Amino acid sequence: MELAQRILKGDRRAVARLISMAENFDPQAQDAMRLLHPHSGRAHIVGVTGPPGAGKSTLIDRLAKSYRLLNKKVGIIAVDPSSPFTGGAILGDRIRMSDLNTDSGVFIRSMGTRGHLGGLSRAVCDAMLILDAFGMDIIIIETVGAGQSEVEIASLAHTTILVEMPGLGDDIQTIKAGIMEIGDIFVVNKADRQGVERTEMELKAMLDLDSEEKAWTPPIMRTIANSGEGITALRDAIDAHRAHLVACGDWNLVNHDRIRAGFMALLRNRLTAFITENPGNKPIFDAMTARIVRREIDPYTAADELMAKLTSIKH
Amino acid sequence: MSERKIRVLIAKPGLDGHDRGAKIVARALRDAGMEVIYTGLHQTPEQIVETAIQEDVDFIGLSCLSGAHMTLFPRVMGLLRENGVEDIIVTGGGIIPEEDIPKLREAGISAIFGPGTPLEDIIEYHRKAK
Numbered sequence: 001m002e003l004a005q006r007i008l009k010g011d012r013r014a015v016a017r018l019i020s021m022a023e024n025f026d027p028q029a030q031d032a033m034r035l036l037h038p039h040s041g042r043a044h045i046v047g048v049t050g051p052p053g054a055g056k057s058t059l060i061d062r063l064a065k066s067y068r069l070l071n072k073k074v075g076i077i078a079v080d081p082s083s084p085f086t087g088g089a090i091l092g093d094r095i096r097m098s099d100l101n102t103d104s105g106v107f108i109r110s111m112g113t114r115g116h117l118g119g120l121s122r123a124v125c126d127a128m129l130i131l132d133a134f135g136m137d138i139i140i141i142e143t144v145g146a147g148q149s150e151v152e153i154a155s156l157a158h159t160t161i162l163v164e165m166p167g168l169g170d171d172i173q174t175i176k177a178g179i180m181e182i183g184d185i186f187v188v189n190k191a192d193r194q195g196v197e198r199t200e201m202e203l204k205a206m207l208d209l210d211s212e213e214k215a216w217t218p219p220i221m222r223t224i225a226n227s228g229e230g231i232t233a234l235r236d237a238i239d240a241h242r243a244h245l246v247a248c249g250d251w252n253l254v255n256h257d258r259i260r261a262g263f264m265a266l267l268r269n270r271l272t273a274f275i276t277e278n279p280g281n282k283p284i285f286d287a288m289t290a291r292i293v294r295r296e297i298d299p300y301t302a303a304d305e306l307m308a309k310l311t312s313i314k315h
Numbered sequence: 316m317s318e319r320k321i322r323v324l325i326a327k328p329g330l331d332g333h334d335r336g337a338k339i340v341a342r343a344l345r346d347a348g349m350e351v352i353y354t355g356l357h358q359t360p361e362q363i364v365e366t367a368i369q370e371d372v373d374f375i376g377l378s379c380l381s382g383a384h385m386t387l388f389p390r391v392m393g394l395l396r397e398n399g400v401e402d403i404i405v406t407g408g409g410i411i412p413e414e415d416i417p418k419l420r421e422a423g424i425s426a427i428f429g430p431g432t433p434l435e436d437i438i439e440y441h442r443k444a445k
Contacts, residue, residue: 017371
């Protein structure tokens, strides 16, 4: 049977196989993706990001269990870094999610970043669509342990959760640009540790400094993922954020932006490949690169010339 | 543009707390450019097989130092067949007596890597078998 039909009929191996094909840029994935696309668009996409060791995997494990109590199906995409040298990776997020393995209402997939920056993998968009068409109600995406600027998740998720923990840096960290700006919900995990009040206060102070009036004020939640404390409240906050987006009409706007971001990424990859790998264009690209190396031309002029050569559009 | 990556699940079935070897193998395969899914200790055969399916792995490496390999390894093989995913190649490692190896091979385990196996051999095996 056709891969897409098998997925729509609930075949888990077909889901896994198509995700691999998308990850490997297998051209045959495209047919299945085209057939699945009309069946997608229903899932609530939740991004979870935060520094390494903040407890993202454990938190996601507990959240998924909490959603299972409501009989919601949960897809999880867990991204870990690939080695920039060998391309290899240790994908270890499932260690914290062992009990979910045999729950047929949960599908977990680990991914390496495979050279993609921004805290995600290039195939995350495809995996999201596949799990969405597979019928998952909630799709939780765990980014790599994020530093300050891995903010791509915010452009793919409806709801972005930033997980912090007590004792990481001072309040200057909270007013820096980047990751602190993308949270729809802030979580202070490991809330049984010393310094939880201070972390919470610093986050609150940061949010209070927001100059523009916002319709949604990101809540700051305390959790102890290990014991499950605060998980139900967090689940309620996620659902409240979705309800808010729907009520104020932002749901469609967010969807538009999400889809636009995914489409642009796809185009960017295709265009880059068209210029640097397409057999007709690669020699031109390589020759131009060599001229830049020899200092015969500067990269800006080279880019102009190359674009003029490749397109009929006048610059 | 298409690039195939070897994916390996390294799993520790049963009640066995010794994961040093499993971690070293995982690290070696990582350094050889493979994607290694490591699931930690105390996995049931059911969990291992379901993880292998969801992660679409080419290989499962089972590590067992508890002496229960004659029960656990064939059980994993049985579940793979039940789920129609017997094309996944399964290898084993740990403390496995010589005399058990033929029986494990018969059960469908493709290779046994005992203590002292050079990591290069394990890497080569995964590269060649795919």
